Amino acid sequence: MxxxxxxxxxxxxxxxxxxxxxxxxxxxxxxxxxxxxxxxxxxxxxxxxxxxxxxxxxxxxxxxxxxxxxxWRSWRYRERDDDLLISRGVLWRQLTVVPYGRMQLVEVTSGPFERKFGLARLQLHTAAAATDATIPGLTPPDAERLRDRLTELGEARSAGL
Amino acid sequence: MSGTAAGTADPSGPVEGFPEGRGKRLHPLTPWRRAWAWLAGLFAIGVQNAQNVRSWSGSFGVGWLLAALAAVVLCAAGYGWLSWRATRYLVTDTELRIRTGLVFRRTAHLRLDRIQAVDITRPLVARALGVAKLKMDVVGSGSDDELAFLDEREARDLRAELLARAAGIAPEAAPTAGEAPANALFTVDSATLVKALALLGSSWGVTLTGVVLTPLIWVGTSSVFAAIMVLVPMLATIWRGGLGSFLTQYGWTVSESPDGLRLDHGLLQRDHATVPPGRVQSVRVVEPLLWRPRGWVRVELAVAGAGNEGGLLLPVAPRPVAAALIARILPDVDLDKAMAAVRPAPDRARWAVPVWRRGYGYGVTDAVFVARRGRLRREHTLVPHAKVQSVRLTRGPWAQRLGLADIHVDHGANGTATARLQDAAYAASEVAAQATRSRLGRRTAAPERWLTGGR
Incomplete structure (x- = not known):
């Protein structure tokens, strides 16, 4: 661990x-x-x-x-077999663990500035609003790959409430 | 994945699944629930502007004034009647459909397999008239989705039918399945309730502050108005903590039935809630300072979908009773074992939170995550592993210095259990372990359709 x-x-x-x-x-x-x-x-x-x-x-x-x-250096994410880890922050550090089966919705957004720089932002929603799982600064293909993978895994391990 | 999208509104014209003439109407008295507020408002305006009213009646004549009043009442009654006619509800095999709205039509489809609780409320006046409000809680349902008002017997039958269908009883049998037998587990007696409420420090604190502060402000500003402005919110707090609580918590009965847990309470307004098995997301055990010598606890539960106002399970009960009850709601949870598993924050946490650090604690058993907080008023929050939605570890600058971290466990009732000021390395390994536990915990969780075992 x-x-x-x-x-x-x-x-x-x-x-x-x-x-x-x-x-x-x-x-x-x-x-x-x-x-x-x-x-x-x-x-x-x-x-x-x-x-x-x-x-x-x-x-x-x-x-x-x-x-x-x-x-920027502090942002890190990791896909494990059953959950996604997101670590961020320097002064206020935060590590978020979201089991794939709990995901209700995966969202990929890309604003005008982000598009200019070839970036996309991925956000996971669970049934708990406090879950703060966002990865900014992915390349659009990467974001799409991750979204598809998460959705697939989420369906396979779906657990709901 | 429709856990969050349970109430869908469709604003467009004729609605699918609502053929003309199908569905049931609410009780014919319903329109009057809004009409009386109108009349009261009109009356209040009239009283406030008594002078104007007198001069108007002088210039127009009393007859005209009464005619205008009658017209307003007729219009209101007409609107109420029409909107009552437009409101219908229908129970299908999978959904409760509610159609409302005269001008802006709204149809809510509430999925029965997502049912979190069913509440029946009978305010004082409604009791006298023999009607009741019924609300089926699903995630995202609001006050628009309550059926107000239904005939009392109809509300009970509807509740039985909704629960029977949600439990997975065959569709043909569901409407006639009737109410599952209930078995009363515990009733809070009034004397204990009064004592318990009197022993709550908070309302006494507010009362004392009010008694001291109001005259001071009165003298200081020599304005009665300012003093009243201070007094009113305090009176509201005192009411909530004292008499108001007594009225809502009077006759608190917890019973058990195959449909789940039943809560009945209230002196003037009778409330009822049914929480099907497996819907409880977290349980909180609160021990106010003055209750501890008597071994009393209050138990609150969190259910997704906001039902059962305040989320109370037991306003006051001896700890063994509470433990037995919790063991029934969350099987495999032993309250004493869970509390014993709590380990306090390390000593160096005193540099972050000096005295109160002793209150913070964290523990894990095979079935639940336990977070403790509070020094005087001790709170244990229990989240079953199967209900954990995400786990977070946070560290502020000061906590990093001290090598401490906070563990947050988010559950599906939009709440978070937080264990503050744990050893950082330990907390990090615990967060990882918690994610694994919550994943595995799900495998042993109860089925969604609790009687037939379907998901």
């Missing part, structure tokens, strides 16, 4: 690097206007010293850049 603690083993699969790129791009898109506004507006309005305000979103951005990297 020790393999569950150690999430670096070969059975654990990481999520796509595209997810990290997308999240970093989104971060940059949100923060660049703020940095620019903070740095440029005060000199234009005649209060040059306040240009340092631009540093706040910049620092936030740098921290976010690193945090996203760490968070």
């Amino acid at each position: 020790a393999e569950v603690v150690d999430v670096t083993g070969e059975h654990w699969r990481p999520v796509q690097p595209g997810l990290l790129r997308m999240r970093r791009l989104l971060l940059a898109l949100w923060l660049t206007p703020l940095v620019l506004a903070g740095a440029l507006l005060p000199p234009l309005l005649g209060a040059g010293a306040l240009a340092a305000l631009g540093l706040v979103p910049l620092a936030l951005g740098l921290w976010g850049w690193r945090a996203l990297g760490r968070n």
Whole structure:
């Protein structure tokens, strides 16, 4: 059972690097206007010293850049014979175990940004709403393969409530 | 996979499976249940604006005013009658179908094999009129899916028929199978109930706060209104904890029948719930501080589909009685063994949660997962392995420092049993083991159609 603690083993699969790129791009898109506004507006309005305000979103951005990297590295999933394991989080770590037989619904979604980066997100629903089993950053073929496999296994081991 | 999609609404015109003239109507008194609220509202407005009413009646004349009132009442009655006519229900071999709605038509098909519980409610006025509300709980069913009101006898027959069909009795025999005989297991006597409610610390705390706080606020703000604003929610809490609880929990009887567990209770409003076997997702045993010397416990159960308000199984009972009852609902579960299996959080957890850490605990037997929490008011949550939907392990930053982790076990009644602050390595291996146990536990679970053994 020790393999569950150690999430670096070969059975654990990481999520796509595209997810990290997308999240970093989104971060940059949100923060660049703020940095620019903070740095440029005060000199234009005649209060040059306040240009340092631009540093706040910049620092936030740098921290976010690193945090996203760490968070991305923490995402791991593993398909075992009878259940799916998902591990994630750095500060708040979470490991979710969902037996295939308990799955009520498998959902694959892909938003406009995710499609641009060739990503898809897979979500499992069980009869318990608290089950939080989502894998972001799969390639669409991978997501579809996983969805089909999970559905098949779920049917074979179906247990309901 | 239709466990969650039990109540399906079809808004379009003529509905399949509902041929004209088939299905039964509700009790003819039904329209009045909404009409009286209207009339009361109108009356309240009238009283509040007594001045205006007087001036209107001066300018229009009393006759016109009464005529307008009569018109409103007629319209309301007409609407009520029409919507009553549009509402029908039908029991088929596999489903209970309910069609409602005059303008927006809605048909709910509730699958009998997904039945989680059947509730019959008789509010005070309904009792006087001999009618009752019936609700069949499936996952996702709401207040729209209750049949209100039915004739009392009809409600009982319908319940018997629904349960007989769900249990797998042959379709021809089901309508006449009648009610399965019930065998009373335990009745809570009123004296114990009163004592138990009086020994609950929470309502006394609120009462005390109310008695102290209200005058303080009154004096402090010199506004009666502010004081009342504080007092009202407190009064509501006191009511819920005290007299209100007494009224709903009065005469609490638990009985057993082949259809499952039966709960009857209530002084003014009589409630009844039948929970078929194998539907209980989790059981919670609560021991408030002042009950412990007497060995009393409260038992709550979680059933998917929200029936049986508050999920009470026993408002108060001696522990051996509770243990015997739990053993009947969840076979192979020994309450004492389960409680003994609980191991407390490690000592270093005191750095995360200083005093209350002693309350947290976790244990496993062959049949259930047990999570304990609470120092003064001790709670044990029992989830049978077969009912576990997913297992989670979470660790916050501080818990990681201390090498601790929380184990969450999610069950099908939309609840979670959490064992906090366990040793991280142990918790990780337990999470993996729990997933295996829940998978294996399912194999020995009772069949869905409990009398004939079909799934």
